[in-house]
C-alpha cells in the first residue's frame with residue numbers, strides 16, 4: 339500500500355500569468371537544437387564513453403545536422419579535455435558547428451574549460467549554478483544576494499578570460515540549475531545578472547538556458563515559467579532563450595513543446611531520451627513530432643534504425659521497443675481492426691500525397707523503415723493482417739468469405755501456440771488447411787492421381803483415391819473438370835463459386851484455383867484451394883480440397899459416402 343503522500347510531497351505553486359499567450363499558439367519553426375548526448379547523456383552512463391567513442395559519436399551528431407553540441411565537462415574529465423583538444427587542434431569541427439563545454443562556477447574549472455576550447459573558431463562556454471531555495475540552503479549555504487555576487491564574479495571571469503582569445507567567437511551560456519524549482523523573481527535576477535556581467539549586446543550573444551533539472555510540475559506550469567521569463571529578461575533581443583527539460587514525470591517532450599509555444603528558441607536534449615535518471619528530453623521524438631506537423635526539424639533522421647544502433651552501442655542502453663518512432667514495434671499493428679485499416683490505407687496511399695494511413699503517424703519510409711514488419715498475426719488479429727501477409731508474401735488474394743473462414747483457423751492456431759504467427763507459419767497453415775486438404779487420409783479424401791480426357795462436348799475424369807493399399811478409382815463426366823469431379827464424387831455437393839489466379843509467370847507459372855461448395859447437411863459453404871502448374875489439375879484438386887474439408891464434420895468417413 340502506498341503511504342499517504344499529502345504530508346510528504348508538495349505541488350509546486352502555479353504561476354500568476356493571467357494574460358498567458360502560449361496556449362493560443364502553434365509551433366511554426368524548428369528550434370535551435372543542442373545535443374547534450376556527450377555531456378548530460380554521458381554523465382548518466384554506467385560506463386562513460388571512451389575518447390574514441392565520444393569522437394565517433396560527435397561525428398554522428400554532426401552528420402545528423404546538429405549545429406550546437408555540448409562535448410563534455412573538460413575540467414572534470416581528462417577524456418573530455420582530450421576530446422575537445424583533438425577536435426579543435428585537428429580542425430574536426432565544421433565551421434557552422436558550435437562546440438560547447440560545461441563548467442561549474444569555480445575559478446579553476448573555468449580556466450581549464452576555456453583552455454580546452456582555446457583556438458576553436460567559435461565556442462560556447464556553459465556556466466551553471468543551482469538557484470533554488472533547497473540548493474541555496476543545503477548545497478551552497480548562500481543568501482540570494484550572495485548567489486547574485488557569485489554569478490557576477492564568475493561570469494565576469496569568463497568574460498575576462500575569453501576576451502584574451504579574440505581569435506575565437508565566444509558565446510556564454512548561463513544555466514540557473516534547478517530553475518523550475520526556483521522562485522521566478524530569483525531566476526530572473528540570476529539571469530539578468532549574467533546578461534549584464536557578460537555585457538550581452540550586438541555581436542555578443544548570450545544563451546539563457548532554463549532547465550527542469552528535476553521535472554516537478556505539469557508542462558503548463560513550466561510553459562508559464564518560460565513565458566514569464568521571456569517577457570521580462572533584459573536585452574531580450576541579444577538573448578537566445580533555451581530550455582533543458584528532463585523527464586522525471588514522463589513529460590519532458592510536452593514541457594519542451596509548450597516551452598517553445600511560450601517563447602523558447604532552443605532546446606537541449608539527448609537522442610532517444612538518454613540522460614540523468616529518466617532522461618533528458620528526447621530530441622528524436624521532438625524533431626519527428628514537428629516533422630509530422632509538416633515542419634522540417636533540420637535534423638536528418640532518415641535512417642532512424644541506424645542511428646538507434648549507434649546510440650545503443652555508445653550508451654550500452656537499449657531503446658524500448660515502444661519508443662516513439664524508433665522502437666522495433668512502433669510500425670507494427672497486432673490487433674485485427676488496426677491491421678485491416680492499415681492495409682486499406684496503404685492500398686490507397688500515394689507516395690507524394692498527404693499521409694493518411696490510419697494508425698501510422700508517419701510514413702515509415704520517411705525515416706528509413708519499411709512496411710515489412712508492419713503487420714503481424716497473433717490471437718488478437720483479424721482478417722487484415724492475414725490478407726496482407728498472404729498477398730505480400732505469396733501473391734494470394736482470398737475471396738472475403740474465405741478469408742473469414744481462414745481467419746478462424748488462424749485464430750485457433752495462434753491461441754494454441756500463444757505466440758505470434760510469421761508469414762511462413764501462416765502459409766503452412768494455409769497449405770495444411772486448403773492446399774493439402776485432399777491428401778489427408780483420416781476422414782477426408784486421399785487423392786493419389788487422376789486422368790482427364792475430352793469426351794465429346796464434355797470431359798471425363800478418373801480419380802485414383804487412396805490409401806495406396808486399397809486404391810480405387812472414381813469416374814465422373816461433366817461440362818468441365820469441376821463438374822466432372824463433383825459427379826465422380828457422387829456426393830450432394832453444389833459449387834457456389836470458382837476463381838482462378840495465376841501466381842507466377844513464365845516457365846514456372848502456377849495456377850491457384852479456389853472453389854466454394856455447399857454440402858447437403860452442413861450449414862453454410864466451405865472453401866477449397868489448390869495450386870498446380872496445370873489449371874485443370876488445380877481445379878480438380880480445389881474441388882477435392884473443398885469437399886474433403888466439408889466432410890471433416892460428417893459422422894462417417896468420405897470413402898463410405900462417395901460412389902465407388
Ligand SMILES: CC(=O)SCCNC(=O)CCNC(=O)[C@H](O)C(C)(C)COP(=O)(O)OP(=O)(O)OC[C@H]1O[C@@H](n2cnc3c(N)ncnc32)[C@H](O)[C@@H]1OP(=O)(O)O
Pocket residue numbers: 378381411413414415441442443444466467468477478515551614
Ligand atoms: C544538473 C547537472 O547535470 S550539472 C553537471 C553535473 N556534472 C558533473 O558534475 C560531472 C562532473 N563533475 C565532477 O567530476 C566533479 O563534480 C568536479 C570535478 C566538477 C568537481 O569535483 P569536486 O571539487 O570534488 O567537487 P564535488 O564533485 O564534490 O562537487 C561538490 C562541490 O561543488 C560545488 N558546486 C556544485 N555545483 C556548483 C556550481 N555550479 N558552481 C560552483 N560550485 C558548485 C558544491 O557546492 C560543492 O562544493 P564544496 O565541496 O565546497 O562543498
Ligand SMILES: CC(C)C(=O)C(=O)O
Pocket residue numbers: 378466513514515516547549550551552582584
Ligand atoms: C543545464 C544543466 C545545469 C543541467 O544539466 C540541468 O539542470 O539539468
